[in-house]
Amino acid sequence: MSTLVLVVVTLAVAGAITYILMRKGTIADANNNNIPDAIEEKVEEVKVVVKKAKAKAEKVKTAVAEVAKVAEKVKKPATKKAATKKVK
Numbered sequence: 001m002s003t004l005v006l007v008v009v010t011l012a013v014a015g016a017i018t019y020i021l022m023r024k025g026t027i028a029d030a031n032n033n034n035i036p037d038a039i040e041e042k043v044e045e046v047k048v049v050v051k052k053a054k055a056k057a058e059k060v061k062t063a064v065a066e067v068a069k070v071a072e073k074v075k076k077p078a079t080k081k082a083a084t085k086k087v088k
Helices: 002-024 037-075
Strands: none
Touching: none
16 A cells, blocks of 8 residues: 555656646746647657557558468368370
């Protein structure tokens, strides 16, 4: 329980310090929404990275599906072809 209290108090102090520094003008907040501009910029950068990662994951997913299809074909036992008569 004391660990939880310690974490909550630490986050509260960090939030209070950030809020005070924003009000003094030390930390930029151009649109006055009480979220520092640096954090907003980082969130936007993370969104771009996540979007790219999702696109890559979709490509990988389709590639894995194709490989699975090929592997399934390879796993199937070969069927014997009917013997053909040789013409002399």
